[in-house]
Amino acid sequence: MANDPQPAKKSYFFGKGYKDLWNTVKGAWQRNTESIDKYKDNIASSKGADTNVLFIFKWILNSLAIIAVLICGSAITLILFAINIAILLIFMTVIYIGFTVAWIIDRVYLLQKKIFTACDECKGKSLIPVYICPNCEEKHTKLTPGVYGILNRTCNCGEKVPTAFFNGRHRLTAICPHCWSEGRITYLNSRGSAPICIPVVGGRSVGKTAFITAFSKDFIEKVAPAKSWEVEFYNKAKSGMFEEIKNDYQTGSTRMTERPQDINKPSSISFSFFVKGNEFKPERLVHIYDIAGEVFTDNSENEIQNQYGYCQGIALIIDPFSIPSVRYKFESELTPEDIAGIGRADINGIINSFLNKLKDITGLTDGMKISVPLAVVISKADSAGLFNELGESAVNTFMANNPGKYNNRIDVQDYLCRKFLVDNGMENFLNIINLKFKNNRFFVCSAIGHTRNKGAYQPKGIMEPMEWLFRNADSKMATSWKDTDFTKHPFALKSIEMQGD
Ligand SMILES: Nc1nc2c(ncn2[C@@H]2O[C@H](COP(=O)(O)OP(=O)(O)O)[C@@H](O)[C@H]2O)c(=O)[nH]1
Ligand SMILES: [Mg+2]
Ligand SMILES: [Zn+2]
Ligand SMILES: [Zn+2]
Structure with missing residues (x-):
């Protein structure tokens, strides 16, 4: 101490x-x-x-x-x-x-209360950040009850500063201890909130940025108001990001996720905002991490992606058209823009490099399962009418033909997605997911809703995976965000037979 x-x-x-x-x-x-x-x-x-x-x-x-x-x-x-x-x-x-x-x-x-700080620059986690004396700006590295004082301590300048959460310590200005030890000052505006950290991962051009754009805009402008939650941006930079997000949403485009050449800049960028509501004490701080796909697949990140170690859920986006047999089947139906936008990286390669990353960061060994919930999201389902195979109508047809097999639509979708992948030669990928991730679920979505730059986003299937991840991440989210009926026993999904329906 x-x-x-x-x-x-x-x-x-x-x-x-x-x-x-x-x-x-x-x-x-x-x-x-x-x-x-x-x-x-x-x-x-x-x-x-x-x-x-x-x-x-x-x-x-x-x-x-x-x-x-x-x-x-x-x-x-x-x-x-x-x-x-x-x-x-x-x-x-x-x-x-x-x-x-x-x-x-x-x-x-x-x-x-699961309160900690997650630095959006270096991705370092800290329970007690470095707090700054409001009078002399001296840095207190261990502002906790101790020999310097029980509830307060007297800074060398004479200022009394609180040493505990319940005494208002979290209202002091804080900086990241990891950044500071490397000679940088990164302000942490977490204010004693409980973070919900969700990295969105996948290869290049699989639709990660589009997914985050659709989710952020719809969550902030539709989901939160409907539940009387108030949203506040983490800082000015993030509120500027939301302006870009709204603009992209309006025009149906996606920004190239920056791949910073400056090695002092972070490789993954968080979009961060507070969610406030009567049920959230303390307030929640959502961090959604976007990363340039090539950096993700090449393992060439500037900073260690520590968020994989403390995040409460992961969204793995896969581009169905990067699967050779899917592409072969549907290429003639794709628009030139869609063909240009196909993610080329091999899905098995991506999952293997991701697992290696998780091994490095979390110390995961070969026999161990990862307990962080994983949402595998098949993207761009508007293209070539993929929704016909995996979307609402497919779910309806399946339920009509198999009465009583599943009691909720989202389980049927999970089944249809797994079957789709197996049918297209992705059994190995599916096995790895089941072997490594204790709690995984498959979803299908279209973030833009149509080919890019053809009008505003019309997202489909974006909110379900995020709702599932949020509800797994946070017990209060689990009780107050109930738009989708998920099965009560996600583990039961593991036993889904892949052959014959
Ligand atoms: N048709 C269609 N294309 C999409 C969708 N989402 C992404 N794309 C295409 O995929 C490209 C890459 O998307 P982006 O989100 O930037 O991928 P990222 O590299 O994973 O961030 C875009 O330029 C679009 O052409 C979608 O929902 N529907
Ligand atoms: Mg991107
Ligand atoms: Zn002082
Ligand atoms: Zn930091």
Whole structure:
């Protein structure tokens, strides 16, 4: 607990108290030696000056006095020392218990409410970021209850700063400790929120940015208002991003996800916003991560993608037309723009490189399953009428032909997607997903709803995977976001037979 030297005044009983104790003891001894010296002087001045009898008398008298000082003085010093140290130890113990209790309450609160900070630059996670003194801007690296104070500490500048969550610490300006240790200042505006982190991953041009664009716009402008949730952007940069998102949504385009050449810039970019509502205490901070596909597949990220270690859900987007047999079957029905936009990266290659990344970051071993929910989303289903095979009408047909087999539409869709992949030679991919991800579900979507640049987005099937991920990520989301009927036992899906229906 708080052992690093901090730019603050230590509690009296842990710092100056001991100096004072030492001074008291030293002072008492000094007085004793002074008295002894005085008696010695008496003897010395008597020698030669007084008669022999008087000298012997004074010698005895002063020697007795010296012995008395040695005995009584030591005793008094010892008693003084004992009382002093007892008082110090009592207060020290009381304060120690005090800050330990406060420290535990603070920690338990943070962990129980799932409060932490996720830096949008370096992707580093921290429970207690570096807090900045509002008066002198000094950086407090371990602002927790401790020897510098239980509920507050006094900064070297004299400013009182809170040391615990329940005392308002989260309202101080905070910076990322990881960035700071590398000499950068990244402000964290998390304000004691509970983050919901969802990376959207996949190869190049599979439709990740389109997916995020459709989700963000519809979530912020449709889903949240319908549920009386208030949305606030994390910072100015993110609110600027939303302007771009709205513009792309309006025109039906997608931005090229920047692949920064500057190695100091992050390779994955989060779109981050708070969700506030009566049920969310503390407020939620949604981070949706977009990454340039080629960086993702080549493992050439500038920063370690630590969010894979603490995220609560992952959306893996796959472009069905990157599967050779699908492309072969449907190419004649695709528009030139759609053909130009096909993601070329091999899906098996992508999942393998993703698993290697997860291994590096989370220390996952070969036999281990990943417990983070994975939504596999087949994108661009508007193209070549893929929705006819996987969309609403296909679900209706399936349910009519197989009464009682599944009791909700989303399970049927999951089944149809898996079957589609197996039928198109992707069994290996499906096996890897089932083997590695304990909780996985398949979805189909079209983010733009049509070929790009042909009018505003008309998203289909975007919200279901995100709703599923959010509900898995957050127990309050699970109870207040209920637009889709998901099966209560997602694990049952693993037993879906792939042959014959
Ligand atoms: N028809 C259709 N094309 C899409 C859709 N989403 C993405 N695309 C196409 O795929 C290309 C790449 O999309 P983008 O979101 O930038 O992919 P990213 O590289 O994964 O971020 C776009 O230029 C579009 O041509 C969709 O929902 N429907
Ligand atoms: Mg992109
Ligand atoms: Zn200060
Ligand atoms: Zn950082």
